[in-house]
Amino acid sequence: SNAKLIRHLENGQVTTLLYGGNANMHNIGVTGLADLLGSLIGAASTDTWIIPSVGPDYGGMMDQAPILRELNFPTVMILPIQFPATPAGIEVGIRRFSETLGKPVIIYIKQDRYLSVSQLAGLKADGLLAAIKYAVPRPVTREDPYLSELCEEIGSENIVSGFGERPAIEHLKTFGLAGFTSGCVCIAPQLSMQLLQAIQRKDWEEAKRIHGLFMPMEDQRERISPIRVLHDAITLAGIAEMGPMYPMLSGIPERECANVGQSAKELLRFEMEARGMAVING
Known part of the structure; x- marks a missing residue:
C-alpha cells in the first residue's frame, strides 16, 4: 500500500515525502520502526527524499534516535507535544535529540508561542534547526504576529506552511514562506505541485483556481x-x-x-x- 502511494506521489512530480501527523507516526514505537522505514526507503526512487518524524514524547524519540541515525535520513521532524510540556523543556528535548541524531531537525509548531522566537533563533544559531513547519491556525491568515517575528528572525526561507492548501497562498504571498506541506497531495500530487508553481511565479488567478x-x-x-x-x-x-x-x-x-x-x-x-x-x- 505504501509502495503504491509512493508511486502515485512520484508520478505527480513530488520528490520529498514527509511522514508526520497524517502518517500517524506519533503512534509508532521503536519495535518494527527500522523495518517500516526500510520499506519506505526501498519503495521510493533514489531521487526521492524520505523524512520521518519522531515524538512527541521525549523517551520515545530518544529511543528512536539510534535507528534514525543508522538509516541516515536527510533530516527528521519532531512532532509537537502539548501536555505535559513547557517551552524550556521542549527546547532541551529538541537539543538532546538533534545532538544524538547528529543533524539539525525540523520543528513542527501547531500552537502560538510553542517556542519563543529567541529559543528558535538559538537552536538555529547552534546548527540544530533545519526548518520550521508552521501550522498555527489564525482567524485571518495574513494577520499573524508570531509568524511575522519568526520570518524576521529565522528567515522565511527556513519556514514552510504546515497545514495543507487552505492557507498556502496567503502564507507564501504575504510571508514569503519557502513552500507548504500537504495531506491532499496524497490524492492530487501533480495539482499540488502546480499550485506551488503558480504561487512561485505569482500567477494568483491560476493559484486560486487550483486552490x-x-x-x-x-x-x-x-x-x-x-x-x-x-x-x-x-x-x-x-x-x-x-x-x-x-x-x-x-x-x-x-x-x-x-x-x-x-x-x-x-x-x-x-x-x-x-x-x-x-x-x-x-
Whole structure:
C-alpha cells in the first residue's frame, strides 16, 4: 500500500515525502520502526527524499534516535507535544535529540508561542534547526504576529506552511514562506505541485483556481478529522488500500464514507486531468 502511494506521489512530480501527523507516526514505537522505514526507503526512487518524524514524547524519540541515525535520513521532524510540556523543556528535548541524531531537525509548531522566537533563533544559531513547519491556525491568515517575528528572525526561507492548501497562498504571498506541506497531495500530487508553481511565479488567478479544487476535500477533513479522512480517502479513491488505522486512531464512520469517497474521487479526477490521463477507478 505504501509502495503504491509512493508511486502515485512520484508520478505527480513530488520528490520529498514527509511522514508526520497524517502518517500517524506519533503512534509508532521503536519495535518494527527500522523495518517500516526500510520499506519506505526501498519503495521510493533514489531521487526521492524520505523524512520521518519522531515524538512527541521525549523517551520515545530518544529511543528512536539510534535507528534514525543508522538509516541516515536527510533530516527528521519532531512532532509537537502539548501536555505535559513547557517551552524550556521542549527546547532541551529538541537539543538532546538533534545532538544524538547528529543533524539539525525540523520543528513542527501547531500552537502560538510553542517556542519563543529567541529559543528558535538559538537552536538555529547552534546548527540544530533545519526548518520550521508552521501550522498555527489564525482567524485571518495574513494577520499573524508570531509568524511575522519568526520570518524576521529565522528567515522565511527556513519556514514552510504546515497545514495543507487552505492557507498556502496567503502564507507564501504575504510571508514569503519557502513552500507548504500537504495531506491532499496524497490524492492530487501533480495539482499540488502546480499550485506551488503558480504561487512561485505569482500567477494568483491560476493559484486560486487550483486552490479551489482542493477545498471540497479539505472541507471534509476539517469537518470530520484531517488525519482519519485522508487515510480513508486514499482507499476510497482507489489509489491504494491503506487498511485499518494504527491505534490510537480509527477510521471514519461508515455513514461518512460516501461523501468522503465522492470528494476524494472528484479531486483524483482533477489530478488525472492535470496529468492528461484517464481517471483511475471511475
